[in-house]
Amino acid sequence: MSTTLIKGGTVVSSVSAFYADVLIEDDRIKDVADAIPVEAADRVLDAAGMYVLPGGIDVHTHLDMPFGGTTSSDDFETGTRAAAFGGTTTIIDFAIQPKGTRMRDALDTWWRKADGKACIDYGLHMIVTDLPDAGLEDMDSLVGEGVASFKLFMAYPGVLMVDDATIFKALSRTASNGALICMHAENGSVIDVIVQQALAEGKRAPIYHAMTRPTRAESEAVHRAIALAEMSGAPVYIVHLSSEDALNQVREARDRGVPVFAETCPQYLLLSIEELARPDFEGAKYVFTPPLREKENLEKLWTGLAQDHLQVVSTDHCPFCFQDQKALGKDDFTKIPNGGPGIENRLQLIHHHGVNMGRISLNRFVELVSTTPAKLFGLYPRKGEIAIGSDADVVIWDAGAEHLISAATHHMRVDYSMFEGFAVKGNAKTVISRGEIIVEGGLFRGRAGRGQYLRREARGGAWQ
Ligand code: URP
Ligand code: ZN
Ligand code: ZN
Numbered sequence: 001m002s003t004t005l006i007k008g009g010t011v012v013s014s015v016s017a018f019y020a021d022v023l024i025e026d027d028r029i030k031d032v033a034d035a036i037p038v039e040a041a042d043r044v045l046d047a048a049g050m051y052v053l054p055g056g057i058d059v060h061t062h063l064d065m066p067f068g069g070t071t072s073s074d075d076f077e078t079g080t081r082a083a084a085f086g087g088t089t090t091i092i093d094f095a096i097q098p099k100g101t102r103m104r105d106a107l108d109t110w111w112r113k114a115d116g117k118a119c120i121d122y123g124l125h126m127i128v129t130d131l132p133d134a135g136l137e138d139m140d141s142l143v144g145e146g147v148a149s150f151k152l153f154m155a156y157p158g159v160l161m162v163d164d165a166t167i168f169k170a171l172s173r174t175a176s177n178g179a180l181i182c183m184h185a186e187n188g189s190v191i192d193v194i195v196q197q198a199l200a201e202g203k204r205a206p207i208y209h210a211m212t213r214p215t216r217a218e219s220e221a222v223h224r225a226i227a228l229a230e231m232s233g234a235p236v237y238i239v240h241l242s243s244e245d246a247l248n249q250v251r252e253a254r255d256r257g258v259p260v261f262a263e264t265c266p267q268y269l270l271l272s273i274e275e276l277a278r279p280d281f282e283g284a285k286y287v288f289t290p291p292l293r294e295k296e297n298l299e300k301l302w303t304g305l306a307q308d309h310l311q312v313v314s315t316d317h318c319p320f321c322f323q324d325q326k327a328l329g330k331d332d333f334t335k336i337p338n339g340g341p342g343i344e345n346r347l348q349l350i351h352h353h354g355v356n357m358g359r360i361s362l363n364r365f366v367e368l369v370s371t372t373p374a375k376l377f378g379l380y381p382r383k384g385e386i387a388i389g390s391d392a393d394v395v396i397w398d399a400g401a402e403h404l405i406s407a408a409t410h411h412m413r414v415d416y417s418m419f420e421g422f423a424v425k426g427n428a429k430t431v432i433s434r435g436e437i438i439v440e441g442g443l444f445r446g447r448a449g450r451g452q453y454l455r456r457e458a459r460g461g462a463w464q
Helices: 076-085 103-114 133-144 164-177 188-200 207-211 215-232 244-255 266-270 273-277 282-286 296-306 346-356 362-376
Strands: 003-012 017-025 028-033 043-046 051-054 056-061 088-096 121-127 149-153 180-184 236-238 260-264 394-404 423-433 436-440
Touching: 003 362, 003 394, 017 051, 051 362, 056 076, 056 346, 056 362, 076 088, 076 423, 076 436, 088 103, 088 423, 103 121, 103 133, 133 164, 149 164, 164 180, 164 215, 180 215, 188 207, 188 215, 207 273, 215 236, 215 244, 244 260, 244 296, 260 296, 266 296, 266 346, 273 282, 296 362, 346 362, 346 394, 346 423
Parallel strands: 003 043, 003 051, 056 088, 088 121, 121 149, 149 180, 180 236, 236 260
Antiparallel strands: 003 017, 017 028, 051 394, 394 423, 423 436
16 A cells, blocks of 8 residues: 655635645545645645645547547657646547448447556547448447447548538437437538638638638537427537537537537637747648638637636647648648647646636636536546545646646647647646556656556536
8 A cells, every 4th residue: 555645735616625634544545634644645746835635637639549540649658747747637538430341340449549548537529421220229338338438520521521411310318328429510511512622722821721610610519409409308518619609509509508519729829820830831830620710709709718608728729740741732721631739838828828817717717628628527525626526636736836838848748839839837846547656747757558558427417
């Protein structure tokens, strides 16, 4: 048995912040109390002046993912190690069912990708690309394997997109098996027509990626996704929401009491469409879907987070190197692999631009990056809370630490940062995953392969 005492910090949850010591026994939290004697533990960590937070949970990552003719540049080892440096101790990544195959095979493939590599705990969503009757049964059996959520695409026709009938069938199945459908909501068929027009007019630079994907294409799909969910009686979770237009659809539905949840990502809160117009093809670094929007949207999304119209901040971490991967689209923006890096910087950016700038409270920060992700995706109260019996996933957070985000110092395996030169105040000092210190003093002390697969419970958003 090993015991660790975190002494003298302020324990922060989604609803409170109080001085307390945290005693960890092996991989669990044993006690949260005032003045736990140091003799109670083999090791004492001084957290005076620090916040003690539940480990971050990033429910939207793409590690080692084949996409756009290449593969995302972080694998489960490099990606989860980078996540740990930023205070994230759990991810939920996406397995992909290739069309015409069984989802179970895709689950095995993704387990193999993570096996021996993951440095932190991980769950898996399943991306559904087709759904014959046997597929509906497969959804139930995947729920039995802890895959408590499925992602469907309303975009990328011919690749990942599914039709409304498939979406309705999948939603209806989750109404009975309790899983949560995650929706990539953009009208892919219409976008495809606009893209073909642009190409015919010789518009080939990265900026046209954004110009061919209007916010209406997002809000129409969000509206449709919600309508289909209502007809099926299931909740729905909108991934990577990027615009005010789309946010309005979510807010209107939630105001009517519909169980709709949505996430946004740091890039949609902090960056805007101008990035795609950078010279020398540098705009390609910001090509992902949905695209970056006009500046007016950013503050609306922050307000959405503050007012609970949006419930989660994830990263949609899907890195491709600028030099040899983004370059695939040098002469044609449609060939630029879609995705950007961010798994390491989520807590830093949301703490700095959210809490420090007065847009959200410290409690809301914890709720957005840890507690609600755990609740919605079947991990609570094992994860997402510092409470007796929970996994000892703990971040000692130094709110005064200054950090300059840069590709020169980050740990993600990618040759650029979307947030290059952003100065943030607040950073993870010590990161503990199931009782093991995995980051301390700027050094990685964990080990590839120590991360465990998380069998999640299908609760259909019932914790919200
Ligand atoms: O451009 C993006 N977002 N790439 C990752 C795949 C997805 O749609 O989430
Ligand atoms: Zn997506
Ligand atoms: Zn994604």
